[in-house]
Amino acid sequence: EAQVTQNPRYLITVTGKKLTVTCSQNMNHEYMSWYRQDPGLGLRQIYYSMNVEVTDKGDVPEGYKVSRKEKRNFPLILESPSPNQTSLYFCASSEPGTPNTGELFFGEGSRLTVL
Amino acid sequence: QKEVEQNSGPLSVPEGAIASLNCTYSDRGSQSFFWYRQYSGKSPELIMSIYSNGDKEDGRFTAQLNKASQYVSLLIRDSQPSDSATYLCAPYHNFNKFYFGSGTKLNVKP
Numbered sequence: 001e002a003q004v005t006q007n008p009r010y011l012i013t014v015t016g017k018k019l020t021v022t023c024s025q026n027m028n029h030e031y032m033s034w035y036r037q038d039p040g041l042g043l044r045q046i047y048y049s050m051n052v053e054v055t056d057k058g059d060v061p062e063g064y065k066v067s068r069k070e071k072r073n074f075p076l077i078l079e080s081p082s083p084n085q086t087s088l089y090f091c092a093s094s095e096p097g098t099p100n101t102g103e104l105f106f107g108e109g110s111r112l113t114v115l
Numbered sequence: 116q117k118e119v120e121q122n123s124g125p126l127s128v129p130e131g132a133i134a135s136l137n138c139t140y141s142d143r144g145s146q147s148f149f150w151y152r153q154y155s156g157k158s159p160e161l162i163m164s165i166y167s168n169g170d171k172e173d174g175r176f177t178a179q180l181n182k183a184s185q186y187v188s189l190l191i192r193d194s195q196p197s198d199s200a201t202y203l204c205a206p207y208h209n210f211n212k213f214y215f216g217s218g219t220k221l222n223v224k225p
Contacts, residue, residue, distance in 0.1 A: 031210050040123075042217035043159075043203070050210060090158055094210070102147045102207030106158035 002027045006091050006107035013081055014115050021076045021110050023091030029105070031094040032074040033058070034066065036087040043090070049074055050096075081114040088112075118142060121204050121216035129224050134191040136219050138204030141185065145206035148180055148187045153201045153218065162202075163189060194223045 004025045013019055025032065033048035035058075045058030049068040063085055065077040074093075078085060088111050092104040120139045128134045136150075147166045151159035165171045165178040165187065177190040187206070191198055201218040208214075 033213065035215075040217065043215040045213060048210070048213075056211070088156075096210060100147075100164060102205075102213075103149060103161055103164060104151075104159075104205075104213070106160070109156070109158050111156075 002105070004091055004093055004105050004107035006089075006110045008110060009108060010111050012113045012115065015082055016080050019078050019081060019112075021078075021089060021091075021112070023074045023076065023107060024072050025074075025091075025093040025105070026072065027093060027095070027105065028071065029093035029095045030071070031096060032068065033092050033094075033104075034064070034074070034076045035090045035092065036060065036085075037090065038087050046076065046089075078112075081112075083114045086112060086114050118214040119204055119206060119216035121202075121219045123217060124220040125222050126219055127222045127224060128194050130194060130196060132194050132223075134194045134198065134221055134223070136189040136191075136202050136204075136221065138187045138189075138206075138216055139185055140187070140204070140206040140214070142206060142208050142214065143182075143185065144208045145182075146209075147207045148178070149205040149207065150176075150178060150187075150189045151203040151205060151215075152198075153203060155201075159203055191221075194221075196223050196225050199223045 034046040047066040091107040150163040153159040163178040204216040
């Protein structure tokens with residue numbers, strides 16, 4: 001089954017404690033991205049990656065890091081989480097050059113609370 | 116000006132009615148347009164895509180695109196309570212520019 005898998009799905013942590021949210025896709029997609037979703041603000045892009053070792057900032061990259069060492073994985077790292085990073089996070093993937101170019105496949109989401 | 120504008124709603128319609136969701140966008144380079152449905156706390160799922168001016172129908176859903184007016188809409192016929200969700204409009208330009216509207220919340224009342 002084609003899917004994007006995120007872990008953990010739910011996490012409560014404290015300010016300053018480093019955490020990583022993993023994302024893995026099994027569709028061999030070149031493009032992967034991270035979004036955060038907050039009430040009234042919609043989906044905002046954090047980082048994206050066009051391929052292995054190629055990453056770039058989205059609209060709200062402050063406080064986040066990413067890496068793309070393998071095509072299937074795109075972890076999101078919060079080095080020193082703060083309460084304003086409490087949000088619902090989505091990983092998504094897509095494949096350029098297909099008839100439906102631009103369609104995003106989303107993971108199930110990770111709800112993060114930083115106390 | 117936001118890249119994508121949607122009425123946040125909620126839009127309330129009775130069961131069986133037509134729900135009309137609207138979206139305007141600012142990027143004239145947008146090539147394709149996607150509508151995602153998102154249930155509360157869940158991930159967005161694609162329900163329609165449209166690339167050319169005009170109408171595209173898929174079951175109870177019809178997407179309409181007018182690039183000159185920078186306007187895209189989604190019609191849901193015979194609305195069902197299960198259609199109650201937030202609908203996100205997403206124009207696509209290239210992989211460096213992915214935009215989403217804030218979404219329109221639809222309530223279908225039995």
